[in-house]
Amino acid sequence: MAKKQVEDSAGPGAPAWMVTYGDMMTLLLCFFVLLLSFSSTEQAAFQKAMGSLKGALGILISPNMSIHIQDVTTAEVVPKNEPSNLKEQADQDESVEESYLMMLAQEIQTSAEKSGIGGTMDIVKVFNALRIRLPAEVLFEEAKLDLSPMSASVLGSIIDMLSDIPYNIQIEGHTDNVPIFSEQYDSNWELSGARAVTVLHYFVKKGISPERLSAVACGEFKPIASNDTNEGRERNRRVELVISAQQKEKKKGDK
Numbered sequence: 249m250a251k252k253q254v255e256d257s258a259g260p261g262a263p264a265w266m267v268t269y270g271d272m273m274t275l276l277l278c279f280f281v282l283l284l285s286f287s288s289t290e291q292a293a294f295q296k297a298m299g300s301l302k303g304a305l306g307i308l309i310s311p312n313m314s315i316h317i318q319d320v321t322t323a324e325v326v327p328k329n330e331p332s333n334l335k336e337q338a339d340q341d342e343s344v345e346e347s348y349l350m351m352l353a354q355e356i357q358t359s360a361e362k363s364g365i366g367g368t369m370d371i372v373k374v375f376n377a378l379r380i381r382l383p384a385e386v387l388f389e390e391a392k393l394d395l396s397p398m399s400a401s402v403l404g405s406i407i408d409m410l411s412d413i414p415y416n417i418q419i420e421g422h423t424d425n426v427p428i429f430s431e432q433y434d435s436n437w438e439l440s441g442a443r444a445v446t447v448l449h450y451f452v453k454k455g456i457s458p459e460r461l462s463a464v465a466c467g468e469f470k471p472i473a474s475n476d477t478n479e480g481r482e483r484n485r486r487v488e489l490v491i492s493a494q495q496k497e498k499k500k501g502d503k
Contacts, residue, residue: 345493349378352491356380356409363405368398376493380406381472384423384443384485393432393442395450403447406489407454417451418462418490419444424481425468441465447487 353371360366370381387399395403410417421440433439444463452458473480 345376349373349376349491349493352409352413353378356406359405359409360402363401365398365402365405368402369406378489378491380489380491382487382489383482384487385482387447387487388443393439393446395446399450403450404454407451407456410491411455414460416460416462416492417456418464418492419447419451420464420466420470420488420490421447422466422470422484422486422488423468424484425471425475426481435467437465437467440467443487447489 350373353373357366357371360369368383368386372379372381382402386402387395389396421442421444423436423440425436428436428439430439433442441463444465448461448463451461468475468484471480471484472486473483475481475484
């Protein structure tokens with residue numbers, strides 16, 4: 249009787265499914281440990297291990313499922329010659345623009361020489377821009393606004409080179425310091441501005457987008473030579489085309 253009482257007090261044991269549950273949890277733990285170790289393992293080795301775990305866990309993985317683990321040990325590293333910050337990127341962009349402007353200057357000069365008008369212009373490289381200096385005597389009659397017959401060939405060769413680039417073009421009018429006596433113009437300001445606008449309209453007529461153009465009146469106040477001599481005053485009477493490397497967004501159909 250005593251033996252029977254002891255067996256009854258022991259109570260029922262753990263259910264049988266707990267054994268299977270414990271095995272499953274152990275296998276899952278192994279699975280996640282393996283995942284951690286695969287952080288520096290090739291993809292082929294990972295797929296092989298997954299195949300062995302498939303049967304053990306009783307999990308069916310679709311053959312179309314894509315599993316990707318990035319190998320942090322072989323992650324792409326930025327080469328030393330590439331910019332690592334915005335300043336270096338800006339410096340590289342500026343260098344590219346400078347090189348392109350130098351090539352553009354050479355092409356314009358070569359085109360002008362082939363057309364027989366190479367001696368009618370000076371091309372000056374300044375920071376982030378080109379200045380094409382055209383004598384007023386080549387483009388206009390003295391103290392007048394109408395373009396001369398020769399201006400068509402001079403401006404036409406330049407327009408051909410500039411039509412396919414997205415750079416801005418600022419047209420500056422300049423005069424010497426000799427006061428002007430005219431009913432049409434009160435001062436050299438008006439004359440220089442009117443000439444700049446005349447060239448601007450010619451560019452628009454030839455297909456250059458107005459959004460790329462601007463006109464500036466400089467009068468007599470930005471000389472490049474002394475106004476004490478005839479030669480100096482002749483050099484100061486000019487139109488300058490400033491080709492800026494700062495690009496505008498080019499719209500469809502623009503030149």
